[in-house]
Amino acid sequence: MHSNPPRLADRFLQFFCAPHLLEEVQGDLHEEFEYQVKHVGARRARWRYWRDVLGFFQPRYIKRKSSQYPQTYLFSLNMLRNYFKIAVRNLLKHKGYSFINIFGLATGMAVAILIGLWIYDELSFNTYHKNYDRIGQVMTLINHERDGLGHNHSMPYPLSTELAINYRSHFKHLVKASWVQDYILSTGEKKLSRKGQFMDQEAPEMLSLTMIYGSWSGLQDPYSILLSASTAKALFGDIDPTNKPLRLNNKVDVKVTGVYEDLPLNTQFHSREFFGPFELWVTQNPWIKERALQDWSNHFLTIYAEIKPNDTFENVSSIIKNAELKNLANYKEQAAQNPQVFLQPMSKWHLYGFSRGVPDTEPMRMVWIVGIIGAFVLLLACINFMNLSTARSEKRAKEVGVRKAIGSVRGQLINQFFSESFLIVVLAFILALLLVLPILPWFNNIAEKQLTVLWANPYFWLFSLSFILITGLLAGSYPALYLSSFQPVKVLKGTFRVGRFASIPRQVLVVTQFTVSVTLIISTVIIVRQIQIAKNRSVGYTRDGLIMLQMKSDDFYGKYDVLRAELKKTGAVYEMSQSMGAVTNLASGNQGFEWKGGDPEEQFGTLAVTHEHGKTVDWQFVQGRDFSRDFPGDSSGLIINEAAAKLMNLEHPVGEPVRWTWWRNNKVLDYKILGVIKNMVMESPYDAIEPTVFYIKGHNGGVNFINIKINPAVSASVAIPKIEAVFKKIVPSVPFDYKFVDEEYNTKFKAEERIGKLATFFAILAIFISCLGLFGLASFVAEQRTKEIGIRKVLGATVANLWQLLSKDFVVLVIISCLIAAPISYYFMNEWLQKYTYRTEISWWIFAASAAGALTITLLTVSFQAIKAALMNPVKSLKTE
Amino acid sequence: MKRTYLGEFEEIVLLAVAVLNGQAYGVLLMHEIIEQTDRSVRLNQVHSALQRLEEKGMVRSEMGEPTNERGGRRKRLFSVTAFGQRTLQEIQEVRASFWERMANPLKLTMPI
Known part of the structure; x- marks a missing residue:
C-alpha cells in the first residue's frame, strides 16, 4: 500500500519553510519517508517524518530570502504626507460629500460621547467616597x-x-x-x-x-x-x-x-x-x-x-x-x-437594588439599553461613511489603478485609505466635542445629571483615543480593503465594472440603518402615547389652584380652626383642609377591616382627613355624602373610593358598618360608610387604584399636611402673598414652604417623560443620520446615471417617470426596513409596557404611521436629488465626459 | 593558518560530497554518512552543514531533474569546488605530517 507523509506536518512545513528552500527540503523529506516506510513501516515513518519536519523548524530555514528589489516601506513619511495631501484635496473637491461624512460622523460621535459620559456617571456612582470599596x-x-x-x-x-x-x-x-x-x-x-x-x-x-x-x-x-x-x-x-x-x-x-x-x-x-x-x-x-x-x-x-x-x-x-x-x-x-x-x-x-426580595435588574438594564442605543447611533454614522466611500469607489478606481501601475503595493493603498478615514474621524471627533459642549447642559437637564466633559481625566482621553481608533478602523476598513483590491489593468482599460452584486452590501447597510431608525421611531411613539394616556386619565380630584404644605413643626398643631378662619377671611382662599400625607401620595395602608362578608386580610389605603377635605380637593361622589360638621356622628364616618367599594362587594355600601381592629393592640374602631367617591389617582398614574378609605379619626396617626384651595376668582400670584401673611402671623416660627399640587402631580411623569424625551432625541438623531446618508447615496446615484437620464429624457421620459425611477430603489429598501422593524419594536415595547398596569394598546396604526413617516422623509430626501437630476438639460448631461 | 576552519561534521559531509562525485544530495548524503560513521544523523543537520559549506565556497550546487519518488520535486545536487578540494587536501596533509612525526604510531586497536 502506498502511504503518504502526514498531511498536517507537510502543511506546517509549507507554512514555515522559506520558499526558496522548500522544494529541496520537502523533496528530501518525502524521499526519506518512502525509505523509512520500506524499512520501519508506515506508522513509525510518520512519526519520524514529524520529527524531521520539526528539525527544520529553525531560523536558518524560516528566514526568507531577501528580495533583489528594494523593499517598499509601508510607513514612509513622504508617502504619509502625500496621503494626507490627497485626502485634503479630495475633501475640498467634494464639499457636499465631505460635509455629509464629517457632520454625520460627528453627530454619531457626539451622541456616543454623551452616552459614554452618562454611563460613566452611572457606573461611578458613590465613588466620590474614598472608602467606597468597604x-x-x-x-x-x-x-x-x-x-x-x-x-x-x-x-x-x-x-x-x-x-x-x-x-x-x-x-x-x-x-x-x-x-x-x-x-x-x-x-x-x-x-x-x-x-x-x-x-x-x-x-x-x-x-x-x-x-x-x-x-x-x-x-x-x-x-x-x-x-x-x-x-x-x-x-x-x-x-x-x-x-x-x-x-x-x-x-x-x-x-x-x-x-x-x-x-x-x-x-x-x-x-x-x-x-x-x-x-x-x-x-x-x-x-x-x-x-x-x-x-x-x-x-x-x-x-x-x-x-x-x-x-x-x-x-x-x-x-x-x-x-x-x-x-x-x-x-x-x-x-x-x-x-x-x-x-x-x-x-x-445604585444599580443593584432589590425588588420584592430578588435583585432588581431594571437600573442595570437601563444602562445597557442606553449603551446599546448609543452604539447603534454610532453604527449608523459609520454605515454612512462606509456607504458613501464604497459608492464613490468607482470615482477613485482610476486613482488606485494609476497608483498601482507606478509601483504602489496593496499595503500602501490600504494605508492611504485608512489615513484618509482617520483624518475624517479625527475631524469628526473635534467637531463632536464642539457639538457636545452646547448640548451638554440641555442633556443634563433632561437626564437629571451633572455631566461634564472630563477634560482632565486620562481615562477619558484613553477612551476617546481608542474610540477614534475603533471608529476609524470600522469606518475605513471596508473602503480600504475593497478599493485596494482593484486590478490596475482592468481599471485603467476602463473595462472595470462593479458587479451586479456590488451594491448588495450597501443596500443591506441602508436597510440596517432604517431598521434601527424606524424601531426607534415606533418605540418613541409608543412611549409618548403611554405618557399621554396616563396624563389623560381622570384623576378624581381638582388640582388647579390647590397648594399643600407639610406640617414640619409642632407649631402647626392645634391651630386648625384659627388658620382656616383667617385664611377664609382673606377672600383668597376657597377652602382649607388637613390630610394624612400629600394628596398626591397614598401615605398609609393597613389591614384588619371587617365588613359584611369581608376578609380582615385585605389591604386598604387608610387616610385621615379633616371634614373640609372633600370640598378642598373637590372629590366626586358616586353615592352617599361627604363628611359634615353638622352631624357629630360623622367623626366615625368612612368615605370609600370606588375601588374599595368594588373590593367590599356590597350592594348598597352607604350606611354599612365597618370595623377596624388595630394589629398592634387589638383596639377596635367602628365606622359607618357615608359615601363612595370616584377613584383618585394618588399613587403612580400607571398603576391600578388602591382601595382606599378616608376617615376623621383612625388608629394610624393623624393629619400632617395642609391643603389650601385658592379661590378660583383670585389669581395664584395675588393669593399666595395673602396666604403667606396669614401663616407668618399664626405660625411665625416656620417658613411658608408650599407646593402646587398640580406641579407635584406632574413629577409622577418625570421618569417616563425623561425616557420619552431621550427616546425622541435618539430617534430624531437616528433618522437624521440615516437621511443624511441616504441623501449622499441618492445624489451619487443620480450623478452616476446622468447619461442614462439624459437619454431617457431625449426618448420622451417625463420628469415624473424619472423621479419614480430614481426613488423606487430607496423606497423598497425603506419598506423592507419597516417590515423588519415592526416585529422588533413590538416585542421590546410590549415587554416595556408590561410593567404598567394602566397602559396603552400597541395598535397597528402606530406601525403604519411610523412607516408612512419614514417613507415620507425618505421620499423628501431622495426626491430632491431625483428631481434635480430629472430636470437637467439632456444636452448638457449627454455632453459631459 | 589562513584557510577557513571546517568543523568535524562539515568535514565529513564535504568528504561524502566528494565521494559521491556530483550525485550528492540531502537524503543520499545522510544515508551515506550513517553507513560510514554509524552515528545517527538527522536531515536538518546535513542541510545545515551543506548550507554552511556553500556559504564558505567549498561546495556548489544546482537543481537536478525532477524525479518521481520525490513527488516531482527537484533535488539540489552538490559537488566540491576547487577550494573545497584544496581544503580537504590541506587537512589531510596536516594530519599526515602529524602522523609521520609520531614516534610510536598508535595501534589501531586502542584499549578502551
Whole structure:
C-alpha cells in the first residue's frame, strides 16, 4: 500500500519553510519517508517524518530570502504626507460629500460621547467616597411563609447594639443613622428648609467628607451640626460659619462645627444637606429611649458599616447573618420572617437594588439599553461613511489603478485609505466635542445629571483615543480593503465594472440603518402615547389652584380652626383642609377591616382627613355624602373610593358598618360608610387604584399636611402673598414652604417623560443620520446615471417617470426596513409596557404611521436629488465626459 | 593558518560530497554518512552543514531533474569546488605530517 507523509506536518512545513528552500527540503523529506516506510513501516515513518519536519523548524530555514528589489516601506513619511495631501484635496473637491461624512460622523460621535459620559456617571456612582470599596449598609433578607421574600433597609435599634457589642471587631466603623427628613434651619431672621440626616460621629470619616471648615470630629458634641457648603452659603454667606449658633426646627440650638464640600449628584448621600449627631436625634425623639431601645419589632434605623481593609463583604455578612434572628425569641411575628442580616456593598446601592426580595435588574438594564442605543447611533454614522466611500469607489478606481501601475503595493493603498478615514474621524471627533459642549447642559437637564466633559481625566482621553481608533478602523476598513483590491489593468482599460452584486452590501447597510431608525421611531411613539394616556386619565380630584404644605413643626398643631378662619377671611382662599400625607401620595395602608362578608386580610389605603377635605380637593361622589360638621356622628364616618367599594362587594355600601381592629393592640374602631367617591389617582398614574378609605379619626396617626384651595376668582400670584401673611402671623416660627399640587402631580411623569424625551432625541438623531446618508447615496446615484437620464429624457421620459425611477430603489429598501422593524419594536415595547398596569394598546396604526413617516422623509430626501437630476438639460448631461 | 576552519561534521559531509562525485544530495548524503560513521544523523543537520559549506565556497550546487519518488520535486545536487578540494587536501596533509612525526604510531586497536 502506498502511504503518504502526514498531511498536517507537510502543511506546517509549507507554512514555515522559506520558499526558496522548500522544494529541496520537502523533496528530501518525502524521499526519506518512502525509505523509512520500506524499512520501519508506515506508522513509525510518520512519526519520524514529524520529527524531521520539526528539525527544520529553525531560523536558518524560516528566514526568507531577501528580495533583489528594494523593499517598499509601508510607513514612509513622504508617502504619509502625500496621503494626507490627497485626502485634503479630495475633501475640498467634494464639499457636499465631505460635509455629509464629517457632520454625520460627528453627530454619531457626539451622541456616543454623551452616552459614554452618562454611563460613566452611572457606573461611578458613590465613588466620590474614598472608602467606597468597604462601605456597606446593613440590611436583612426576610423570607416569610405567607408574604414571601423581601428586603428590609430599616433595622430595629437593638440590632445596632448587638452589632456594636458582639461583632464590633469585624467593622472599622459602625454608624447608626436617622431617616432623611426636611428640617428648618434658622439663624437670626433667616429660615431655610433643608434635608438632613443624623448620624453617629464616625460618619464624616467613613464618608471621607471633604471639609472646608472644621474637621471630621465635628459630630462629637451632641449639639453640633455639619453643613454642606451650599447650605452654609445660603445661611451665612461666604464667611466661615464655624461656632455660629443655629436653630433646628425652632426647638433646639446647635453649633456649626464644620462645613463640607457638597456631595456630588452621583452619590447616594447627595440629598443630605446637613449632618447632625445621632444623639441629638435620639434626645429630640423621646419615644426612642422610651420604647425602641429594646424593641426588635420597630424597624426605623439605617445602619452603615465600613469593613476592615482586608476583609470581604461576604465574610462579614456570613458572620453577622444571625445577629437578629437569635434575639427574636419573644417576637414570633418577626422570627417568622426569618431575617438574615447582611451587608449591601456601596458599589451595589445604585444599580443593584432589590425588588420584592430578588435583585432588581431594571437600573442595570437601563444602562445597557442606553449603551446599546448609543452604539447603534454610532453604527449608523459609520454605515454612512462606509456607504458613501464604497459608492464613490468607482470615482477613485482610476486613482488606485494609476497608483498601482507606478509601483504602489496593496499595503500602501490600504494605508492611504485608512489615513484618509482617520483624518475624517479625527475631524469628526473635534467637531463632536464642539457639538457636545452646547448640548451638554440641555442633556443634563433632561437626564437629571451633572455631566461634564472630563477634560482632565486620562481615562477619558484613553477612551476617546481608542474610540477614534475603533471608529476609524470600522469606518475605513471596508473602503480600504475593497478599493485596494482593484486590478490596475482592468481599471485603467476602463473595462472595470462593479458587479451586479456590488451594491448588495450597501443596500443591506441602508436597510440596517432604517431598521434601527424606524424601531426607534415606533418605540418613541409608543412611549409618548403611554405618557399621554396616563396624563389623560381622570384623576378624581381638582388640582388647579390647590397648594399643600407639610406640617414640619409642632407649631402647626392645634391651630386648625384659627388658620382656616383667617385664611377664609382673606377672600383668597376657597377652602382649607388637613390630610394624612400629600394628596398626591397614598401615605398609609393597613389591614384588619371587617365588613359584611369581608376578609380582615385585605389591604386598604387608610387616610385621615379633616371634614373640609372633600370640598378642598373637590372629590366626586358616586353615592352617599361627604363628611359634615353638622352631624357629630360623622367623626366615625368612612368615605370609600370606588375601588374599595368594588373590593367590599356590597350592594348598597352607604350606611354599612365597618370595623377596624388595630394589629398592634387589638383596639377596635367602628365606622359607618357615608359615601363612595370616584377613584383618585394618588399613587403612580400607571398603576391600578388602591382601595382606599378616608376617615376623621383612625388608629394610624393623624393629619400632617395642609391643603389650601385658592379661590378660583383670585389669581395664584395675588393669593399666595395673602396666604403667606396669614401663616407668618399664626405660625411665625416656620417658613411658608408650599407646593402646587398640580406641579407635584406632574413629577409622577418625570421618569417616563425623561425616557420619552431621550427616546425622541435618539430617534430624531437616528433618522437624521440615516437621511443624511441616504441623501449622499441618492445624489451619487443620480450623478452616476446622468447619461442614462439624459437619454431617457431625449426618448420622451417625463420628469415624473424619472423621479419614480430614481426613488423606487430607496423606497423598497425603506419598506423592507419597516417590515423588519415592526416585529422588533413590538416585542421590546410590549415587554416595556408590561410593567404598567394602566397602559396603552400597541395598535397597528402606530406601525403604519411610523412607516408612512419614514417613507415620507425618505421620499423628501431622495426626491430632491431625483428631481434635480430629472430636470437637467439632456444636452448638457449627454455632453459631459 | 589562513584557510577557513571546517568543523568535524562539515568535514565529513564535504568528504561524502566528494565521494559521491556530483550525485550528492540531502537524503543520499545522510544515508551515506550513517553507513560510514554509524552515528545517527538527522536531515536538518546535513542541510545545515551543506548550507554552511556553500556559504564558505567549498561546495556548489544546482537543481537536478525532477524525479518521481520525490513527488516531482527537484533535488539540489552538490559537488566540491576547487577550494573545497584544496581544503580537504590541506587537512589531510596536516594530519599526515602529524602522523609521520609520531614516534610510536598508535595501534589501531586502542584499549578502551
